[in-house]
């Protein structure tokens with residue numbers, strides 16, 4: 001007997017329902033499996049990249065391990081050959097993020113600021129290495145030009161201030177030199193723990209510093225006179241001539257004031273002048289001789305060295321002053337003076353006037369100092385405010401920061417540079433630079449500053 005039709009259709013219905021439930025479950029399971037596979041794949045790829053990193057580290061470790069350990073005598077030998085491995089003592093944080101627009105020497109932008117933190121990897125207590133340095137106002141910073149690009153260098157270079165003329169690399173402060181070492185005299189504003197706060201820098205952010213030393217004028221700074229005759233492109237500046245005469249006056253004033261009545265002045269032969277054979281003693285004679293020397297030096301411009309002129313040879317123009325009280329010998333003569341190429345003070349390019357459009361001035365005034373709590377306005381990270389920024393911009397632009405190529409070939413192009421957290425746009429005209437825009441840096445650029 002066959003089952004009744006109603007019970008059959010009931011069974012079919014149930015089976016169909018079960019089948020659709022099972023289909024849904026399968027679909028869910030598939031979805032879960034897909035999700036698990038995706039998560040697994042993601043995990044695999046991050047594990048893969050971790051593995052790659054580990055392998056890289058392992059490679060580096062292997063190569064270090066493979067390096068034969070150097071014995072003290074080997075290290076000594078390498079040192080004697082000048083082949084030492086340098087270790088940065090710290091890295092500069094600076095208001096200059098990139099090379100463009102960074103002053104070419106610190107003196108042209110005294111309001112620029114930077115920070116140097118001594119690396120704890122160099123000394124266990126980095127702050128100990130700075131004890132005593134706070135007594136100095138200026139320090140030498142020896143650093144690596146780490147953003148030179150390729151380590152290329154040439155025996156002759158074209159300093160921008162010489163407007164295309166070529167001179168030997170060692171007669172310049174070009175960054176492109178065999179060991180890419182920079183030397184900057186910076187002002188030491190203060191020291192906090194392991195950190196030096198500096199101003200007057202020409203160094204970009206991230207620069208590895210190899211050493212710092214106190215600036216000691218007694219050791220580091222002979223008086224300077226301009227070697228006016230050593231260069232074909234010299235331009236004598238009345239100011240620098242004046243400076244030399246003032247230097248002479250200053251020296252002679254020191255000489256005058258350091259004399260006691262019993263002092264003895266011996267004047268070594270200085271050529272055919274009327275005091276060349278003088279050798280006198282006694283205070284009244286000293287005063288007379290000094291007046292004579294002063295007037296002679298001014299007339300002959302003795303301190304403007306002329307290699308052709310035998311009478312101004314450094315050995316011949318030495319004045320020796322012996323102070324019996326201190327039994328010290330003061331020496332005032334040409335050999336106490338340093339000479340510099342005339343183009344350093346009187347380059348063939350002239351300084352530029354710097355001006356701001358009203359809009360740029362307004363934009364700059366929007367910036368607040370680094371310590372301001374106002375979060376609605378753009379904030380400097382180093383500078384104390386718009387006035388300091390104006391001084392820095394004037395310093396940078398008046399020295400004409402353009403390369404010779406830009407100066408001669410693309411005169412009318414806009415020039416962009418950064419200062420602290422500001423993006424600056426300017427253009428150059430005949431004898432002037434004009435700032436046309438000052439905008440806060442994009443936040444993505446900000447990480448470059450420090």
Ligand SMILES: C[S@@+](CC[C@H](N)C(=O)[O-])C[C@H]1O[C@@H](n2cnc3c(N)ncnc32)[C@H](O)[C@@H]1O
Nearest residue numbers: 099102103104145146147173182183203204207
């Ligand atoms: C002409 S060098 C003089 C540096 C130093 N005062 C000296 O005499 O050795 C200054 C220029 O070097 C560039 N500069 C600064 N820091 C640098 C770095 N870390 N790497 C490459 N160039 C850098 C900047 O463009 C700056 O204008």
